[in-house]
Amino acid sequence: MSKSKIEKITTAVTLDRSRQPKSGKPKDVSFPGFFETTTDSGISVVVIEDRKLPLVTSRFIFKTGGYADDQWGKKYEGLASLTTELLTKGTESRSATVIADEVDYLGASLTSGSDYDAIYISTYSLKKYFDSVFAIAADVILNPAFPESELNRIKEQRINSLLSMSDDGDYISDNIFRSEVYKGSPYSLQSEGSKTSVPNITTDLAREFYTRYFRPDNLIIAMVGDISPEEAMLKINTELNFSNTQKTLYPELKSPEKISGNRVYLYDKKGAVQSSIKVGHLGIKRNNPDYIKLNVLNTLLGGNFSSRINKNLREDKGYTYGSRSSFNCQRFCGDFSVSTEVKNEVTADTIKEIIKEIKMLRKEEAGKNELKSVKNYLTGIFPLQLETPNAVAQKVLSLKLNDLPSDYFNKFIKEINDVTPEQILEAADKYLHPDDMIISAAGNVKEIKDMMKQFGELSVVEEQ
Amino acid sequence: MRKQSSALKIKTNVPSIEHKEYTLSNGLRIILSKTGDIPMIAVNTTFHVGSKDEDNNKTGMAHLLEHLMFEGSPNIPHGKFDDILNRNGGDSNAYTSWDSTGYYIVLPSNKLETALWLDSDRLTGFGVSEESLRIQKHVIFEEKLLYVDNSPYGTVEEESSVRLFSNSGYKNPVIGNMDHVMNTSLEEVRKFYEKHYIPGNAVISVVGDIDYDRTLKMIEKYYGGINGGSIPVRRDHSDKYLTSEVREKIKDNVHLEGKFIFYRLPEMGTKEFYAMSILNGILSDGDSSRFYKELEYNNELVNEFDTNLYGMECSSLFGISAIILQGKSAALTEEKIDNVLEDIKEGNISDHEIEKIKNKVETYFSAKKQSIISLAEKLSYLKTFYNNTDKINFEILDYLSVSKSDIVQTAVKYLDRNKRLVLDYIPVKNNN
Numbered sequence: 001m002s003k004s005k006i007e008k009i010t011t012a013v014t015l016d017r018s019r020q021p022k023s024g025k026p027k028d029v030s031f032p033g034f035f036e037t038t039t040d041s042g043i044s045v046v047v048i049e050d051r052k053l054p055l056v057t058s059r060f061i062f063k064t065g066g067y068a069d070d071q072w073g074k075k076y077e078g079l080a081s082l083t084t085e086l087l088t089k090g091t092e093s094r095s096a097t098v099i100a101d102e103v104d105y106l107g108a109s110l111t112s113g114s115d116y117d118a119i120y121i122s123t124y125s126l127k128k129y130f131d132s133v134f135a136i137a138a139d140v141i142l143n144p145a146f147p148e149s150e151l152n153r154i155k156e157q158r159i160n161s162l163l164s165m166s167d168d169g170d171y172i173s174d175n176i177f178r179s180e181v182y183k184g185s186p187y188s189l190q191s192e193g194s195k196t197s198v199p200n201i202t203t204d205l206a207r208e209f210y211t212r213y214f215r216p217d218n219l220i221i222a223m224v225g226d227i228s229p230e231e232a233m234l235k236i237n238t239e240l241n242f243s244n245t246q247k248t249l250y251p252e253l254k255s256p257e258k259i260s261g262n263r264v265y266l267y268d269k270k271g272a273v274q275s276s277i278k279v280g281h282l283g284i285k286r287n288n289p290d291y292i293k294l295n296v297l298n299t300l301l302g303g304n305f306s307s308r309i310n311k312n313l314r315e316d317k318g319y320t321y322g323s324r325s326s327f328n329c330q331r332f333c334g335d336f337s338v339s340t341e342v343k344n345e346v347t348a349d350t351i352k353e354i355i356k357e358i359k360m361l362r363k364e365e366a367g368k369n370e371l372k373s374v375k376n377y378l379t380g381i382f383p384l385q386l387e388t389p390n391a392v393a394q395k396v397l398s399l400k401l402n403d404l405p406s407d408y409f410n411k412f413i414k415e416i417n418d419v420t421p422e423q424i425l426e427a428a429d430k431y432l433h434p435d436d437m438i439i440s441a442a443g444n445v446k447e448i449k450d451m452m453k454q455f456g457e458l459s460v461v462e463e464q
Numbered sequence: 465m466r467k468q469s470s471a472l473k474i475k476t477n478v479p480s481i482e483h484k485e486y487t488l489s490n491g492l493r494i495i496l497s498k499t500g501d502i503p504m505i506a507v508n509t510t511f512h513v514g515s516k517d518e519d520n521n522k523t524g525m526a527h528l529l530e531h532l533m534f535e536g537s538p539n540i541p542h543g544k545f546d547d548i549l550n551r552n553g554g555d556s557n558a559y560t561s562w563d564s565t566g567y568y569i570v571l572p573s574n575k576l577e578t579a580l581w582l583d584s585d586r587l588t589g590f591g592v593s594e595e596s597l598r599i600q601k602h603v604i605f606e607e608k609l610l611y612v613d614n615s616p617y618g619t620v621e622e623e624s625s626v627r628l629f630s631n632s633g634y635k636n637p638v639i640g641n642m643d644h645v646m647n648t649s650l651e652e653v654r655k656f657y658e659k660h661y662i663p664g665n666a667v668i669s670v671v672g673d674i675d676y677d678r679t680l681k682m683i684e685k686y687y688g689g690i691n692g693g694s695i696p697v698r699r700d701h702s703d704k705y706l707t708s709e710v711r712e713k714i715k716d717n718v719h720l721e722g723k724f725i726f727y728r729l730p731e732m733g734t735k736e737f738y739a740m741s742i743l744n745g746i747l748s749d750g751d752s753s754r755f756y757k758e759l760e761y762n763n764e765l766v767n768e769f770d771t772n773l774y775g776m777e778c779s780s781l782f783g784i785s786a787i788i789l790q791g792k793s794a795a796l797t798e799e800k801i802d803n804v805l806e807d808i809k810e811g812n813i814s815d816h817e818i819e820k821i822k823n824k825v826e827t828y829f830s831a832k833k834q835s836i837i838s839l840a841e842k843l844s845y846l847k848t849f850y851n852n853t854d855k856i857n858f859e860i861l862d863y864l865s866v867s868k869s870d871i872v873q874t875a876v877k878y879l880d881r882n883k884r885l886v887l888d889y890i891p892v893k894n895n896n
Contacts, residue, residue: 015685017539017588020548021581024574027503027673053479055831097761100751105816107823109750126827153764160767160789163719167616271717271892274606274614304555306546315543318602321610341610373551380553380572383502388834 029383031409032392035229041245042217045236046396047229050389056130057224057390060141061397062119064213064250066191067332071251075200078193082154083206084114087121089150091143096150099136108133110140116191117331118401119213127226138239144210146203158198169269169276170341172442176265176461177278180438181335185256211244218248220400224393253332256282259436262456268445275347275443279354280337281433286329286402292412293427294327296419300374301325301361302338308357309338317353319346331402336431344444348451351439355455358434365421379413478829480857483843484676488684490692491664495843495853496679497671500836505672507569507579508840509586512667512848513660514563515640516633516701516778524604524640525656527560528648531604533567534558535596537585542596545582552578562634563777564848568837573673577682583668584686587661590654597650605646608639616718617785617889624726624783627710627885632701632778662693667847671840701778703728711886720767721788722889723797729782729878732775733850736878738862739870740782744773745821746813746871747784747804752820754804759786765797777849782879794888802881809875813868822864829860 035047066080088110089096103110108125110133121141125133165171175190182188193201221240223232259281269276284294295303302309302325313323323340338358342350386392399408439455441448452458483497518525534556536542549556554571567586569579612618622637629635639645668687670679705728716722730736748755748771759766768787774780784801788794839856846855855862 015689017581017585021577023552023578024576026572026574029503053830053834055827096751097757100756104750104752105820105823107820107825107827124827126830153761156764156789157760157767160720163790164616164767164787167718169614269717272614274609304550306550311543314603315599318599319606321603321607341606341614343606343609369551373547376553377550377555380550381555381570383504383572384570384837387500387502387836 029379029413031395031412032386034392034396036406037229037233039216039233039236041242042219043236043240044220044400045232046220046222046393046400047227047232048222048224048389048393048396049228050224051226053225054127055225056125056127056227057222057393058123058134058137059222059224059393059397060121060137061220061401062213063117063218063220063401064248065114065118066116066189067186067253068209068213068251069189069191070186070254072205074189075197076205077189077197078158078191079201079205079209080119081114081192082151082158082198082201083209084112084119085154086146086151086203086206087112087140087144089154090145090147091139092145093143094136094139096147099140102136103133106132110137112140114191116187130227134235135239141214142240142242146206146210148203151201151203151206155198155201158193159195162192162195162198169272169274169442170339172267172269173276173278173339173440176267176440176442177280177337177438178335180263180265180440181259181280181282182256182333185254185333186251187256187330187333213248214242215244215246215248216242220397222393222397224389256333259438262435262437262439264452264455264458265438265440265461266445266449266452266458267440267442267461269442270444272344272443274341274343275441275448276339276341277347277350277439277441278337278339279351279437279439280335281437283327283334283336283431284329285333286331286398287404288329290427290431291329292415293419293423294431296371296374296378296416297361297424297427297431298325298327299378300366300370300424301357304377306373308360309354312353312357313340313342313350319343319350344447347441347443347448348454351452351455355434358432362425362428362432362434365425368421371419371421371424375416375419378416382413478826478860481839483853483856485847485853486680488663488688490688490690491662491695492687492690493667493847494680494683495667495669495847496674496676497669497839497843498674498676499839500672502836503573503673504570504836505573505576505579505670505674506836506840507583508566508669508671508837508844509568509583510564510566510667510669510841510844510848511660512564512665513696514561514565515636515638516562517660517696517698518633518636518640520633520636522644522648522652523636524642524645525648525653526565526660527639528600528604528645529653529657529661530558530560530565530567531600532592532596532653533586535592535600537591538589539585540582540591542593548578548582554579560638562638564845566841566844568840570837576670576674576679580682580686584690587663587666587687587690590657592650592653594650597648597653601646601648604639605642608642612637612639617716617722617724617787619714619716620724620785620887620889623712623714623887624724624885627712628706628726628728628781629703629779632703633699634701634703634776634779658693659696662695663687663690664692664695667844669840669843669847671843672836703779706883706885708882709884709886711888713888713890715892716889718889718891720790721794721891723784723786723788723794724887724889725784725798725801726885727782727879727883729773729780729874731778731780735870736874737773737775737780739866739874740773740780740878741863742818742821742825742866743808743871743875744771744782745824746808746817747771749821749824755784755801758800758804759797763796763800765789765792765800798886805875805879809872809879811868811872813871815868818866818868818871825860825863
């Protein structure tokens, strides 16, 4: 390390601050290579070797999440989620306390979680402790005990968490939005469970879920960091032997009902000083070929700070601290939404502006400069998403989970750059439906109800 | 001696970060670090001014100014800052704390000069309009509603700081008093800007795919000609510790009762601060921690708990939060928390427990610094507050050298019931 005091200052005479400096030659960005294979038992394995840091992450993804709760019915929504939480709460040979003590002592972590599409278990540790941590993870995956006492504890906690989350306007607004947009499909269920469903869940049901879906052909594993493909395969082949190797049978998926006309749903959050708004409709599944076009479209509309909606609502009007649009793309279906939080009196004006921006996108071609800026932004910041081996793994796993080809990200930058204004207009026409939307708002109903009637049929939703 | 050698042994496993340091004659301090695998750079500029440096009658200035620094500068017109960045494939953000205000830019590395051009223009003069000020006041008003007034337990920061501090600027919330913010004039903002946004009060860190010599020359080109000004004199931030317990009940729009306990400790970087960090881990890190077992697992009293050690320039705060399960007792929860702390003070800490947290420290230090944005922020922070960027590689030793007696002494002296604040958040009875 050197420290030096610089005495001589370049004079500012030659410096023209009014012009943007010239750029240097851009460097190529390439998606890192990775190892992939399938084991004899059907496990799909990815290894991303990176020896710079003495750390290893292992990720296990079972390709069935909350959407599968539907087979048991709404009465049992939350089953996948509670089953997942139970995994680390005891195996045939380790109690919950033993698991926690062993993992923590190694300075490691063992986490589990789920969403609609999948169940995720991961370990993270220094290389020198990897063998020990992997052994615990394998035990948790292969031999969970589903103790009754642990389930009872988790159920009480979950019911309280649901209560606590309902203090948050955005959470309520999201929930109403989801249950209406996905009505009739498994994605309309509440994957974290509800206060009526959680008490119904039993260890027998958890075991049933486990038996159906914890099978090798339903599993993707990624090993990341200070580990070679050979080491990784040896670990998996010797320590992850499933006794149940039957083929996984997937449930048939029901499609969401079609929405026609705008519908408004309000939730009365007593004492609210802002409305939490979410507006939108069905979108696309992750492997829809128009995904990249819609990514560009969304960035332009509300995907970043300088997007049209944020500029309009925050920078021009000062209505909100922030607003955003997104295509939430899941494995089997998705949604499009715009969300924001604004004070009561501008709730309707905000929705008007959102509808206006969506309609504008369907009517007029985006300017060449504006589109160029969005494309440069998306391709420019892309390397930030590849900064760590774990970030790369995240991307690779999303390909595996969503049945996308392995070279998908090698073409990503080119495909973004190829998007034209005409394609954006076409995509807007095809995928945005400003006259058939769900408009949900959690806030002070007394103050906002009248102004919200203008948008369509209005219902006030009771506490769920 | 034994401790030191084991720490040094660990050190060899934790990869170190290369960096270089310079100072321009106008006082701007520069940290450069060539690191990472991606062709990008991050620029962090940190100004040594936060909410604690504000006038008690004019709070929220540092944060307001942070918002306004994206609204135009002498050569970058209103609305252009992010447009230019996005068009060049970059992004930006900023943050304000009690002690500092930080800005960052990320861009592909061939656009480094554009990053410095944009960032340095903020120091060449004040270019904010009345209209931008008017709009950003409203944005901040909504920010306060979102994160404070409309957020469950959102008022804890302001309710606690005003009771924990009486002299220093730490008694004011970072976002400020909304009456102050809404009544601030452009002239007042300009004066605040002119006083604090000078090269001698700033550190710039450039991290990522850089060439040291070229980067330094570019920084000289864009920042070298800016007048140094005189470094602002800081007001006194000393504060007496509480001498008897302060308790307050606060009504909130929530379903579950919340308990928030605060203790003050010496500032960040002190021996006590590192001892408390290790204790913090013992208390709440992971499902084997003391509080998890005592509050959540064995006694099933809380839905959630957390502990945090906030290291600040002139003080530290240790906060315990517990969200109580419905039908369970907040008083009993407090009793259990106190029992755990008393047990620690009596010296009942096992070597195993300390070793566990040190293992976690080792994992943490091995993993961090992977992101250029956070590395740039950390380097600016270490220079601003410690004048010692070598801490990026050696701070792990401050944690690993903590002994059991350091922990016990710190707990006995500072986790004293007579010096603490207890806030009880009580659910408002609503119709629904």
